[in-house]
Amino acid sequence: MPPLPYARRLLQAATCPALLIASAPAAAEPIPDQIRDMIMSANPGERGTVGNVAKRAAPESAKEISALISQLNDEDKAENEAQLALQGFFDGWTGEGSIGGTLSTGNTDQEGLSASLGLDKRSLNWEHNLDLSFDYLATNGEITRERIYAGYISRFDLSGPMYFSFGLLSFERDRFSGLEYRFTESLGLGYRLRDSADFSWTIEGGPALRQTSFTDQDDENRLDLLGRTEVRWKPASNITLSESAGVVWSTGNSSLYSKSAATAKLVDNLSARVSFDVLHETEPPADREKTDTITRASVVYAF
Template sequence: MELKNAVAIALIGAAPLAQAQDRGDVNSEFEIGILVTSGNTEESNLNGRLAIGNEFPRWRNMAEFSARHTESEDETTAEQYQAEGETNYKFDERQYWFLRGAWEDDRFSGYDFESSVTAGYGNRLWESGDQSFWSVSTGLGYRYNRLDEPDENGENAEDSAIARFATQFDYAISDRALFRQKLSTEVGLEENNTISESETALQATVVGNLSMKAAFRVKHVSDPPEGKERTDTETALTLLYTF
């Protein structure tokens, strides 16, 4: 089982390196701020995120890493680490094939870790300028989640073929403000568990490359580990620096 998880992590790391022999436009951003959560954890936390993307004539690569950690009276009350990567092969101006890997370790979710690998088809249905677009994608893949404790059947892991559906809408309100909506759903084809995530964000330039960002995130697990909530929410206000 460890090998399956290693494959997912390897794909995440490989995505930003696709076609590295060619030169492309590289965009990076770093954000840090305060996070307020509800659900399995109800705390105020400090969170950080690093995202890297580059664009080639035929390839588009993205990688993202995030973490949050809170301690109260020398006791950890929230701890989460996430990594995901995706590479797109653009076979015409709008359409592309994608390969995506994701990994998450949330200490209070009931899972030791969650991981998935998916591949499929995507389309930028609408695009305007450098920042505004609407894309949709669908594909098939594999999910492997390890539980903190064995379930009622004595199993300590969940694995299944999955179908993934996702969409992202970015709209440049002005040259200093951007609205973003991301939605994704991964449906288990062999075990009855659907994981859906949503992120709604608004960012505005403060000065130079520094922006203020407000975001609301929701994660829903239809069949979570015993004793855990189905829905977690995050409300964050962060400073974002692009370079």
Template sequence: MNSVTCLSMAGLTAVTFLWSTPALAELPEPVRAMLDAAIATGDESKVRTVAEIARTTNPTDGQEIDAILAIFEAEVAARRQAEAAEKEAKIRSASLFENWAGKGEFGAFRATGNSSNTGITAGLTMNRQGIDWRHNLTGRVDYQRANGVTTREQFLGRYEPNVNISDRFYAYALAQYERDRFQGFSGRYAISGGIGYQALKKDDIQLSLKAGPAYRITEFVDGRSESRIAGLVGIDFDWSITDRLKLTQDTNAVAETGGSAVAIIDSRNTTLDLITGLNATISSKLSARFSYAIEYDSNPPPGAVQTDTLSRVTLIYDF
């Protein structure tokens, strides 16, 4: 017997009880009308509040009120289960190009480190949520040009699919491209794969951790090229402080090992990208975001400094 059948039987039992117990006093018409009006709204909290008031003001009719409430709750549960089943069926039958959602971001930045300037920033994030699989696409551009000279030109592209192994664990893959001539490289490519863990999974707070081996190729502006084995560690933290305010913390660290265990301790180049952001909802589709990023290279190319910082103020549109 499935859960929908059980819920329907629960509602039927409540109706049978309501009509087959002659000892119950008849619920006054104004009270019944008040309950019917609350039920018509479909608002569960409102229905329970009205039912509690009715039970308090009409203590002798408590059983009848409970029976009416049981019918309503059974109908709500059955409707929710039907909606969830319909949603799952649509996800399973969708093609690869369907069920994508995204965010477009545009604003200004202030940079310090290898360049000190103010410019424009734009970003695009796309994600597709399946039953077991998730796909995430990210692109970002920071650009500034003054007096005919480009003083900031940073590009980032990332694709990360992952699949659930259990309720908490998942496997991930990652392909990433970066370009920043002012940090000393014309192209940096990384691929990685490993295991992730959803440490916190609540409505208002989420924390996930991931780690795995990686392989990275760096093409420097002076024409040199390096290929190295690496290890990746990632942290993703989101906290909805209120309905309109959300704190995010994203950290990705990549340590190039040089191929031996000793080199992991004394790595040739460790990079760290740490981004802290605060999102404020303006409307259902629009939000404002302030973020502060630290980009660290332990062994930058000659003439470059180790640490860059980037402050961004942007508007985000959900679609």
């Protein structure tokens, strides 16, 4: 019979490999073919949701599923950047046009029209936004609203997607609020608080020059301060909520605005939108209201 210490060493040598095998983590399972096909066919914006469903269906393949989604996202990003690098200025624009109307007869005859056009482009370092809008309203044959707005914003990334500078040019005409015309030019800095497919939030600010021609008082040329923010949220794949708000602060008249909208996709590129605008002047021309509101119901076509 072997001595006790010798027997103990033999027992340890026999059980050590078994202990190592038992304590080693289980090898990850390959992704089942059906789940892999589902992930591969998903749109980029749907991969996160599809991936979560896939992990619940095949928890033993969770690591491989995460790795596959990361690989696909990296490939899409590289392909998108390569395409953007080859674009000219007139390439890659997307946009939407909307139109809405009002018609009532009887004790009060009212006719109204609202139309807008928005164009967007995003390249490797630049982002461009162009917005045009027109609002018209006549009551009993008398024009009570006729507002025109045109605005252009360009942004340049300074050190990655989170920081950028911006330039703004805008034109307004609203004679019923006392504005024959008003031009605004601004340069400044901004910050992207969030920038994802489902939620984005930016804030911007800087000095602004304004040249205003009033309908019934002297013209003004001023150096003011501009601040603005934009929020876009998609709580569902067919619903988009947006908010754009800003202020041009001045020692004289300051201007504030808020544009809230809810857009529901109907079919393909066609959507329905309800929006509510608030326009406020702290010191408007004489006999003019400080606050105007515009409520719209529009049909939107994206292209």
